[in-house]
Amino acid sequence: MKKVLITGANKGIGFATAKLLLQKGYYVYLGSRSIQNGASAVDKLKAEGLANVECIQIDVTDDNSVKTASEKIDVLDILINNAGINGGNDPYTALEATPAEFQAAFNVNVIGTSRVTQAFIDLLKKSEEPRIVNLSTSVGSLALQSDPNWPAYNYAKYAVYAASKAALNMYTIHLAYELRDTNFKVNAVCPGLTATDFTFGNGGEAETAARRVVKYATIDQNGPTGKFFSEETNPKTEEINW
Template sequence: MKKALITGANKGIGFETARQLLNAGYFVYIACRDAAKGAEAAAQLGNTNIAVIPLDVTNMDSIIEAREQIGRTTSQLDVLINNAGIRGQLPQTPSTAPQAFIREVFETNFFGVINVTQVFMDLLKAAEQPRIVNVTSGLASLTLHSDPAWVYYPVKSAAYGPSKTALNAYTLALAYELRDTPFKVNAVDPGYTATDFNNHSGTGSVENAAALLARFAMLEADGPTGKYFSNDRNGEESPW
């Protein structure tokens, strides 16, 4: 049975992705900062192939403990979905946003992903066809941000968008490093989805968003790597 770790999986898109991978026959490690909320999520999913893993992506001790906990039950990890993320405090006006606010967002959305990926790399390398899905945003695209005709052109930020742009760059570099291995590493934008993250103002469904993440978590051996895909483009490639 293949095994997947999803960060921030107790609600929203992460929760629904866990459901879809469970339905596809995966064992899923639900990682979240609050173990009680993780237990509630696991109970809602009602599947025995679940383990709740307390994990704060901004705390290295927590990440290492999570690795040790998972390592006691398996010698390999087939899928890592770096889903945990924060929007950060608003407003995020570039000329006035406090650096503390910006750093907080980057700690979760960028450095947290790097830390989790590096700590779990040994378990991923032990899998036959490891997959890494870094959950990004359409707001990460510099190409689109420079196009006045883009629907989200006015949505500029000092923290959230740039943190995802940096994540895209890391994804590209990691995929290149692992290019001659069975790894598939991609940045995937679930689109503007109605969740707690945006006070349910999004227009997309969690089911559709999760389906895109699950698709790249289960890529075949001839699937793409080092690419950026978006639900805003019907799951096709997005410009960097």
Template sequence: MTTTLITGANKGLGYETARQLIAIGHTVYIGCRDPKRGQDAAQQLGARLVALDVTDDDSVSAAAHLIEEMGGIDVLINNAGVEGRGENNSIIGAEATTAAMMREVFDTNVFGLIRVTHAFLPLLQRSPAPVVVNVSSSLGSLSLAASPDSFTHFYPGVAYPASKSAVNMITVQFAKQFPGMRINAVEPGYTNTDLNGRTGTQTVEEGARIIVEMAQTLPDGPTGGFVSAHGPVPW
């Protein structure tokens, strides 16, 4: 039986990913900052709850220790993320972007991902088929951002795309240095979630599909890639 940990999983893509993985037989831990919301989500899903704030070293260490005592994990899905929108759900452009705002977004999307991955590496290395899925975004693609033919070219925000570009590089570097693991970044698509103020154009069911697919990557499957439901995404 495959055991999976999903960060930021009490709602949105994390919740739906948990639901789909449980349906195909995974044992799923949902990592949540809010114990009440987490408990409600775990009961609805039939998942296991673990208190986990990806921005807090002690919280991440405690979660890793608890899951180690429960038997470990095979799959880690780094899903927790923030976009960092301003007042009235506005996207913050370059002129208004500050170091403090960048730090806040990176603390969850980048440092949080590293914090969790580092803490759970020893458990993943004990699995016969370890998998890491990093939830990224096409907004992190330098190629697409530079192309006027891409819709991402017109996204004015700085912090979120930069954080996802960092996630993509982290994915490549970890995949090279841990060849026994399958480590990939995924682009779920513009999904209707709280992250983007419910402005997404596809459902969470649609968005979660590529995450679920890559969570099932076999030991001889792809690693170090950046993919969507439609195939590879340009770096």
């Protein structure tokens, strides 16, 4: 049975992703910053008959928390870096956002992802088919954000969140490159606008977003690596420009 760690999985897209992977026969380490919230999420899944799940307390911004989490897991095949924050209060544009808002978003969305990946990379290397999925967003695409013909071009730019996800995309490119001669598949996936606390209830169903994430978390050895996917933005091929 393959094992998966999902950060920030006690609710929203992370929780829906955990549920879908459990239904597919995977063992899930449900990562949660709050042990209470994580335990509650695990109880909900077990109440539905999904038993192969356990809560792992992990704060992606804390070295000791991540180290402790890594010591509790002995086998890992898939890492889904789902934990993230939007950076501040709407609209947190380039001219209005505070340095603290930028710092907080980068600390979770970029540095946190790097911290977790480095902590678990040795375990992943022991897997025959290791996979890493970094949850990104189409608004983190420099190509799309700078295209006046893109439907979302005239929306509020969300500079804090978009800048942090653009940096995450660059991290993904470098990570995939460094692992290019291995069995790793490393990709960035935009789950699409999803109705969660993160988006203040706006968007589609979390289950739809979860299917998009799971698709690239479970690809075979013929699958892509070092790519950026958004089914919502490009339904035909799903791949979008960085």
